[in-house]
Amino acid sequence: MPASIRRGDHGPDVRQMQDRLALRGFPPGPSDGIFGRSTEAALVAFQRAQGLLPDGIYGPRTRLRLDPAVALRRFEPAARVTAAMVARMFPATPAGNIARFLPLVLDALEASGIADKPMVLAALATIRAESESFLPVEEQVSRYNTSPSGHPFDLYDQRVDLGNRGRPDGARYCGRGFVQLTGRANYASLGQALGLDLVRDPARALEPEIAARILAGFLKPHERAIKESLLDGDLLRIRRLVNGGSHGFGRFADAFLRGYRLLDDPVWPAGELDALIRARPGLRSA
Structure with missing residues (x-):
């Protein structure tokens, strides 16, 4: 049986699906082996x-x-994601970094059950947007997190939306990792999910294996929303689901589109996304 069946397909596999739908109380009409609108x-x-x-x-x-009861053939695009392919998604990144840390990222996605094409590309595009060097990095002081005359990350100290409780939470829970985990609340929730005390030891978010697991753990709750956004060709919404805004969207979209065309997958073919992107010209820039 093929990895996926969709409208326009026909044959015994379609007929078997139609029979199963009817048995479960969702009759598609005649079991004729033709995947039409009613099916x-x-x-x-x-x-x-x-x-x-x-x-x-x-x-x-x-x-x-x-x-x-059917024996499913496992279809895992992640198994076909190579360092050479990802290097084409990260044209300014040292290839050695990709070769070193890509296996950790793919293993974490696989362990979380999100190793299919949309989620692998969402993870890699997020890395491109937030840590383009393909290294777990720590956020640097900037005008976005530090006031002109303030101490480092003082603009984060009172961010109750991040769970921070005042100084020194801003600096202690600044962005770290592949996905730039930020704020006491995120360190607490992701740490609990991974069985780690990241509140007590936030620097562990920089350890490559843990950073990869954090990335997967951050994406997992958004899986359905990411895929629904992809069906609409809305890459900007996917970026906002992870980042909360549009920061780094140009890099995110560039990496996602490069990867989408490079990674063959009958369920998510490149041509369909290209058509959606053409219909949404504003997607290429934030």
Whole structure:
């Protein structure tokens, strides 16, 4: 069975899907082996009932819910992401950094169950936007975090939206890692999720393996929203889901689009995204 089936496909695999939909109470009409509009509508209704992304594509996750007894062939684009490919997404980054730390990032995404094409590209594009050197880095003092006559990161000290409680929280919980984890609350929640006390020892967010796990842990709750945004061609929304704003969007979009065209995947083909991007000309700049 192919990795995914969508409208326009036909054959015994489509007929089997139609039969399963009917058995589960989502009749698609005749089981004729033709994936038409009525079959797509029934599939979307099933996906919504299951809390799945209602994209009308019969992929591995939908197949597992519809026919859990079937032996699924694992389809993991991450297994085909190479350092050479990622270097083309990071044209200004030393190739040695990518070769050294890419395996840690891919392992973390795989462990979190988000090693498919959209999430791998969201992770890599986030690194391009926030730590283009492909190294876990610490935020530097700038006008965005430090007042003209203040101590380093004083503009973060009173950021209750970040969970900070006053000096020295601004400097103690400044941005670190691949994803620039920032604020006491984020250090606490991500640390708890990873079984680490990052509140007591925030510098651990710079350790490469932990930084990779933090990146995956930060993206995981946004998986559905990221994929729904991608279906709309809305890369700016994907950036905002991670960053909270549009900072670094130019680098993010450039890396995402390069990777999308380089990484072959029948579920998320490059041509469809290109069409969506052409329809949203404002996506290339923040």
